[in-house]
Amino acid sequence: MDKNISFTLKVWRQKGPKAKGAFETYQMKDIPGDTSFLEMLDILNEQLISEGKEPVVFDHGRTEYMQAQPILMISINSIRYRRLNW
Amino acid sequence: MTNIDSKIPEGPVAEKWTNYKAHQKLVNPANKRRLDIIVVGTGLAGASAAASLGEMGFRVLNFCIQDSPRRAHSIAAQGGINAAKNYQNDGDSVYRLFYDTVKGGDYRAREANVYRLAEVSNSIIDQCVAQGVPFAREYGGTLDNRSFGGAQVSRTFYAKGQTGQQLLLGAYSALSRQVNAGTVKLYTRYEMEDVVIIDGRARGIIAKDLVTGKLERFAAHAVVIATGGYGNAYFLSTNAMACNCSAAMACYRKGAWFANPAYVQIHPTCIPVHGDKQSKLTLMSESLRNDGRIWVPKKLEDAKKLQAGQLQGKDIPEEDRDYYLERRYPAFGNLVPRDVASRAAKERCDKGFGVNNTGLAVFLDFSEAINRLGKDVVAQRYGNLFDMYEEITDVSPYVNPMMIYPAIHYTMGGIWVDYELMTSINGLFAIGECNFSDHGANRLGASALMQGLADGYFVLPYTIQNYLADQITVPRFSTDLPEFVEAENAIQSKIDKLMNIKGKESVDSIHKKLGHVMWEYVGMGRTETGLKEGLAKMKEIRKEFETNLFIPGDKEGMNVELDKAIRLYDFIIMGELIAYDALNRNESCGGHFREEYQTEEGEAKRDDENFFYVACWEYQGSDEKAPVLLKEPLVYEAIKVQTRNYKS
Numbered sequence: 001m002d003k004n005i006s007f008t009l010k011v012w013r014q015k016g017p018k019a020k021g022a023f024e025t026y027q028m029k030d031i032p033g034d035t036s037f038l039e040m041l042d043i044l045n046e047q048l049i050s051e052g053k054e055p056v057v058f059d060h061g062r063t064e065y066m067q068a069q070p071i072l073m074i075s076i077n078s079i080r081y082r083r084l085n086w
Numbered sequence: 087m088t089n090i091d092s093k094i095p096e097g098p099v100a101e102k103w104t105n106y107k108a109h110q111k112l113v114n115p116a117n118k119r120r121l122d123i124i125v126v127g128t129g130l131a132g133a134s135a136a137a138s139l140g141e142m143g144f145r146v147l148n149f150c151i152q153d154s155p156r157r158a159h160s161i162a163a164q165g166g167i168n169a170a171k172n173y174q175n176d177g178d179s180v181y182r183l184f185y186d187t188v189k190g191g192d193y194r195a196r197e198a199n200v201y202r203l204a205e206v207s208n209s210i211i212d213q214c215v216a217q218g219v220p221f222a223r224e225y226g227g228t229l230d231n232r233s234f235g236g237a238q239v240s241r242t243f244y245a246k247g248q249t250g251q252q253l254l255l256g257a258y259s260a261l262s263r264q265v266n267a268g269t270v271k272l273y274t275r276y277e278m279e280d281v282v283i284i285d286g287r288a289r290g291i292i293a294k295d296l297v298t299g300k301l302e303r304f305a306a307h308a309v310v311i312a313t314g315g316y317g318n319a320y321f322l323s324t325n326a327m328a329c330n331c332s333a334a335m336a337c338y339r340k341g342a343w344f345a346n347p348a349y350v351q352i353h354p355t356c357i358p359v360h361g362d363k364q365s366k367l368t369l370m371s372e373s374l375r376n377d378g379r380i381w382v383p384k385k386l387e388d389a390k391k392l393q394a395g396q397l398q399g400k401d402i403p404e405e406d407r408d409y410y411l412e413r414r415y416p417a418f419g420n421l422v423p424r425d426v427a428s429r430a431a432k433e434r435c436d437k438g439f440g441v442n443n444t445g446l447a448v449f450l451d452f453s454e455a456i457n458r459l460g461k462d463v464v465a466q467r468y469g470n471l472f473d474m475y476e477e478i479t480d481v482s483p484y485v486n487p488m489m490i491y492p493a494i495h496y497t498m499g500g501i502w503v504d505y506e507l508m509t510s511i512n513g514l515f516a517i518g519e520c521n522f523s524d525h526g527a528n529r530l531g532a533s534a535l536m537q538g539l540a541d542g543y544f545v546l547p548y549t550i551q552n553y554l555a556d557q558i559t560v561p562r563f564s565t566d567l568p569e570f571v572e573a574e575n576a577i578q579s580k581i582d583k584l585m586n587i588k589g590k591e592s593v594d595s596i597h598k599k600l601g602h603v604m605w606e607y608v609g610m611g612r613t614e615t616g617l618k619e620g621l622a623k624m625k626e627i628r629k630e631f632e633t634n635l636f637i638p639g640d641k642e643g644m645n646v647e648l649d650k651a652i653r654l655y656d657f658i659i660m661g662e663l664i665a666y667d668a669l670n671r672n673e674s675c676g677g678h679f680r681e682e683y684q685t686e687e688g689e690a691k692r693d694d695e696n697f698f699y700v701a702c703w704e705y706q707g708s709d710e711k712a713p714v715l716l717k718e719p720l721v722y723e724a725i726k727v728q729t730r731n732y733k734s
C-alpha cells in the first residue's frame with residue numbers, strides 16, 4: 001500500500017463575490033497516498049467542520065475528459081481527479 | 087382502492103405509439119408561446135426536453151444545480167447508446183431491441199413503454215448525428231457498433247469511452263441555441279426544493295439560488311423533472327457527489343407515487359473501494375466487457391497470496407484461472423446483464439476468491455485481447471479508459487489485469503409515470519433516470535442514454551402537448567398566490583430547523599453511516615431479517631440527523647453543507663422507501679435479490695403469480711408514517727414471460 005504524505009495547502013477563501021478574500025494555510029498530515037485530490041479536500045473539510053469552521057467550497061464534476069496532464073492544475077473549473085503520490 | 091391508469095393506448099404493441107400520435111391533442115404554434123414549462127435538470131433528458139420544447143415554441147424555464155448545464159452527470163457516461171439500426175446486419179430489429187430490453191428487465195417493465203423506446207431509438211441516432219455528435223465510425227465512414235451486456239447483436243453506438251459526454255454536448259448545443267433564441271431561460275446553480283400544486287395541478291416550483299441562498303418562486307403551466315437517480319442514498323456510488331433525489335422526493339411528498347424503488351442497479355465493473363475515506367466510486371465502462379475477460383483464481387491459496395500482495399494477477403497461469411462468467415453462462419459469457427455479473431462477482435468473493443487486500447475485487451483481464459488484436463487496437467478502443475484506470479490505481483491494464491468490483495450505479499425505480507410520462511400529479515412529468523418506466527427490474531447497458539434522449543427528444547414533446555391542449559386559455563400564474571407563499575414558507579422553516587440543530591456530526595459522517603447500512607442490508611443480497619434491521623437502523627440515523635447534525639455557516643449566502651443536509655435527509659427517506667419495497671417484494675428479479683428466493687444454481691427466482699406488478703408507493707402525509715402500496719398490474723401482450731436464461 002502507498003505511504004502517507006504530509007503537505008501544506010494554501011487555499012483562497014472568499015465569503016462572496018464582493019468580499020475581500022485571502023489565502024488560508026492548512027497543514028495536511030498523514031494523508032494516505034492513494035487518496036484523490038478531491039477526497040483530500042473532503043478530509044480537510046471534515047476537520048474544519050469538526051472545529052466548527054466553514055468548509056472549503058470547491059466545484060467538482062466531470063468536465064471534458066482530456067488525456068492525462070503531468071502537472072497538477074487547480075482552478076475552479078478543472079480540478080483533476082488525481083492520485084497524490086507523484 | 088386507487089385505480090392506476092397507465093393510459094396505454096389500444097392496439098397491437100407495434101402500433102400503440104403511432105395510434106397515440108395520430109389521435110392525441112396538439113397545441114397550435116401560436117398558442118405554444120402562451121404556455122410556460124418548467125424543466126428541472128439539464129442532463130440528457132432535461133437538456134433534450136428543454137431544447138425540443140423551446141424549439142417548438144413553448145417558453146421554457148430550465149434549472150440545474152451545476153454552474154453549467156453540461157456538468158450534469160450524464161456527461162460521465164462512457165460506453166454507448168443502443169439503437170436498432172442493424173448496420174451490422176447481425177439480426178437486429180426494433181422488435182429484438184424491445185425484446186432484449188424487456189427480458190433484460192426481468193419481465194418487470196411496462197411493455198408498451200419499452201416498445202416505444204426501441205421504436206424511437208433510430209431517430210435518436212439520426213438526431214445526434216445531425217447535431218454533429220462524433221460517433222465512432224468504420225473506415226468507410228459508416229457508424230460503428232459494439233456489443234453490450236444482455237445482447238447477442240452489436241447495436242451500441244459510441245464515441246470512444248465518452249459517449250455520454252458527446253451526447254450531452256449535442257443536447258447542450260441545441261439547448262444553447264434555444265437560450266440564445268430566447269425560448270429557454272436558463273437558471274444555473276438553482277436547486278428545486280418543492281413543487282407547487284394549485285387545484286390539483288403542478289403549476290410551479292420553489293427553487294433555492296445556491297449562490298445567494300435565497301428561495302425563489304417560479305410559475306408555469308406544467309412542470310417536468312429530469313433530476314436523475316437516487317444512487318447516492320448508498321453514499322458510495324458512481325454518481326457525482328451532487329447527484330440527489332430531493333426533487334423527486336419533493337414530488338413524492340406532494341402526491342407523486344414512487345415506483346419500484348427496490349430496483350437498484352449494481353454495476354459489475356467499478357474500481358474497488360480502497361479505504362473508508364473514499365467519497366466516490368469510479369465506473370469502468372461495460373464496453374470493456376466486450377474484450378476483457380473476468381476471472382478469479384481457481385485455487386484458494388492463490389487468492390490468499392493475491393490478497394496479501396505476494397502474487398500478481400499476471401503471474402497466475404491460464405489453467406489456474408476461473409473465468410467464472412464463461413463457465414456459468416456459456417451463451418453470453420462476459421456479456422451477461424449487469425445484475426447477473428454483479429451477483430456472480432459477489433458469490434466468488436464471498437467464497438474467498440477475491441483478488442485484492444480487502445478480498446472484494448475480481449480481475450478484468452485484457453491479455454488475451456492484446457494477444458489477439460494487438461496493443462494498438464486495444465488502445466484505440468479503450469485507451470482513455472485504460473489511462474483513467476492507471477491514473478487512479480497506478481496499475482497499467484496493458485500489463486496487469488484490472489481489478490473491479492460491483493458498485494451502485496443506476497436506479498431503475500423512480501417516480502411513477504403513465505404512458506405519457508405524467509406522474510400521478512396532473513401536469514407533473516418525469517423523464518430520464520428519475521422516472522421508473524422503461525427498464526423494469528434491471529437496465530441493460532447503453533440503454534440509459536437511449537431512454538434519456540428518447541424521453542426528451544421524441545416522447546415528451548408529443549405527450550406534453552396532449553396535456554397542455556386544454557390549458558391554452560389558462561393565464562400565467564402569479565407567484566403571489568397563497569400556494570406559492572405556503573410552499574416557500576415550509577421550505578424556509580425546514581432550513582431554519584436544520585440550521586438550529588447545532589449538533590456535532592457533519593453531513594458526510596451521517597451520510598457515510600447511511601451508506602454502510604444501505605450497502606450492508608439493502609444491497610446485492612437482501613433478506614427479510616436484514617431489511618427489517620436496516621430499516622430500524624435508518625430510523626436511528628434519521629433521529630441522529632434530527633438531533634445531532636451540525637451545519638456550519640449561515641443560511642444566507644452560499645452554504646454547501648446546508649444544501650448537502652437537505653439532500654441527505656431525502657436520502658434517508660429514500661433509503662427507507664427502498665427497504666419497504668424490498669421487504670414487500672418476496673421474490674428475486676433483476677436488481678432486487680432476496681436470498682430467500684433463489685434457484686439451486688443461485689439465480690434470481692421470480693414469482694410471476696404474485697408479483698407481476700409495478701409497486702407504487704404513496705406518501706401518507708408524514709415522514710413518520712410508512713408509505714402505502716398500490717399495484718399497477720403488468721400486462722404483456724406481445725412477449726411471453728419466461729425465466730431469464732443467459733446460459734444458452
